[in-house]
Amino acid sequence: MIITLDEKISVGAIFEGGRIKPVWFLYKHMKVIIKQVCYRWKEREGENIIYKFTVTDNKSIYEISYSTMTYQWYLLAIDEGSLQC
């Protein structure tokens, strides 16, 4: 089931060669290790470019975003449940 959220989160990410690779994030005091970035895309709201990712810890799918205007990461949605990647 997909749960829609809009929570600020702390993320560990690698910024390299113009690409962002989220590696882990903190959610409910738990460190979620990102095993795979499933999809990435970019959205624009005015001058704010928002990078969006769907990522997985091999258990659930998470949608996270990074705003280049506010330098803030958000957890947008979780699709919980078992997943075999």
Added chain:
Amino acid sequence: MLACLDMDAFFASVEEASNPKLKGKPIAVIGAKERTVVTTCSYAARRLGVKTGMSKFEALKVCPQLTLVVGNNRKYTYVSKEIMQYLTTITPDVEVYSIDEAFINLDSLDFDPESFAYIVKTHIYKKFKITCSIGVGPNKFIAKLASTVFKPDGYCFIKDNEIINFIDSFELKALWGIGSRLAKKLNNMGIFNTADLRAYGKEKLCKVFGKNGEYLYKMACGVYEELANKKKTSVKSIGHSMTLLENNPSVDRCYNYLLQVSEMVSNRARTHKLSGKTICLCVRYANFEGVAKRYTLPFFTSATHHIYDASLDLFNQIATPEKNIRQLGVTLSGLLEKTVMYSNIFDRKNWKSIYKAVDSINKKFGSSAITYASVLNCERRGALTISPAWKPSGIRYINVK
């Protein structure tokens, strides 16, 4: 030679690719959580009887295991833009036909159509984990038909000497410009396929259908003269419509939506330096009946307040609010290019400064960062659907929500 690239179940494929849990499952993409229809569905869902245009209740009835996914328009427009941009790195002769279709002129390429298809398909799959079908033929019409033959992930190349046999294998309705009404009319004339159309003859077709008769005859012979059009064509009108969420909306609520839609039209006119004279209002009711009326102003305008005033007058003339209004649309036509008109001689306010201030705020913080307070009463705000005329740039580009 022309190629037609057609993405396979585009929105559903992007959703499957971005959420591995959905891979291979029957999924349908819907517009919103509220009352809505299936925008597109995966091939697994199609095999189980789900069709585009079904209501979500109908879809769940034919396929109870169906997963409904609320569409993310910005994800689709991003993927589409990237794919179309990639095509222009191979050849500049690319016509973006819709969000998931493009025509590519292959004449200037140094490699054969099969290699082109292999390169493009590999790139799209590697980068976006989705598939496309490519049809190649001597013109757009044949290429488009060819792209539908081996879907999904198909490739079909029709050579010149195969055209007649190829088009004869399709129903009349597969031809561009032949809908169910025209097909029925042709059937009544004893024409059931393209071979019958050719046998009927060009002259007789022209007698019945006028100029369109020649077009039909040429298509039945596999002739289509229009080339891939990479040039930006000028637009004849700017329009927006919005489906209301509320049942039996009050007149005041309709006014709020009219203001919002007028502002969307005006905003696009201002952004692309256009002004127009004719305002057309369309009202659609829950029973799918509709009314429309147009009014031509005595001056050109790009301003929301003029468009809104005119559409309000038209609304009061033609709308029957008791009939449960479902959709409102406003169109500005009679366009003049390179002209932005904020006010006329009777306006007392300095509208130009107001619009310029609003536009610069919205440019920085996003569309509708600042808007009319009454628009906040609308449950739906902003462009929520991707129109078939959507393009990745220019006046037909809309930053959908």
